[in-house]
Amino acid sequence: MKLFQEAIFLLSVLLPFTVTAASSELTFRFNHVGISVANLTLQRDWYNRTLGFSSLIEVVGPMEMPAAPTNSSTSASMSKPSTIQAVQLQNPTTGAIVELIWLSSSMPASRLSTSSAAAAAVQGLFHFAYRVPDLDRAIRKLKEDGVHVVQPIAQGAPYVNHEQSTFAYISDPEGNLIELIQMEY
CATH class of the missing domain: 3.10.180.10 (2,3-Dihydroxybiphenyl 1,2-Dioxygenase, domain 1)
Structure with a gap:
């Protein structure tokens, strides 16, 4: 596991990039990758054990999320309130962050x-x-x-x-x- 604690490299450790707009500069630094999951505990434990991550922030929840506004591109599962739980995991060596989100109305x-x-x-x-x-x-x-x-x-x-x-x-x-x-x- 030491190999991954020393070797995992995600975009968050790259130099930021700057975009010059008409009158101002905007700087972007990659922060995290978010993954919608079916089993938060299974995924959290796998990323911690296999890739050397540890919990950074956990939404103790579950929290209720309001329904999404309905339109032709909204799935039926999003037309009802949903329950959400989330955890952000961070590799202590590289600072790479993965956010795992479980939403009761999510679909594979x-x-x-x-x-x-x-x-x-x-x-x-x-x-x-x-x-x-x-x-x-x-x-x-x-x-x-x-x-x-x-x-x-x-x-x-x-x-x-x-x-x-x-x-x-x-x-x-x-x-x-x-x-x-x-x-x-």
């Missing part, structure tokens, strides 16, 4: 974690990525821990700056895809 996504290509065929967020120093070692350890490897290690296309990468995809217990990347400089 149609996305399947059978392959990264199948997941990318559904529009919207389909994975998030962690940078690791030794991908072979990371995958071996995760397999030993019983983690599902969705796509084995493969060679990535060179980046604009000619860095070469290797990558693999794993999934959490509910099928959310997580890419692991090793960059070659």
Whole structure:
């Protein structure tokens, strides 16, 4: 587990980027990834145990959320008040944050974690990525821990700056895809 506590890298540790608008500058720094889950306890425990996260903030709840305004794109499940529970998990070494949210009216996504290509065929967020120093070692350890490897290690296309990468995809217990990347400089 020490490997992941030292190696997990999420966008939150990257330099901020600045956008210059007509009369002012806006600075953006990535903060967290939010995942809607079916089983908050299962997911929280998996991220803590497998990726070295720990609870940062827990909404003790459950809290009631008002119904969403109805229109043609609103699902029937959102037309009623919902109960919500949430937890933010943080990796103590990198500062990376994952927010897990359980909403009583949520529905499973149609996305399947059978392959990264199948997941990318559904529009919207389909994975998030962690940078690791030794991908072979990371995958071996995760397999030993019983983690599902969705796509084995493969060679990535060179980046604009000619860095070469290797990558693999794993999934959490509910099928959310997580890419692991090793960059070659």
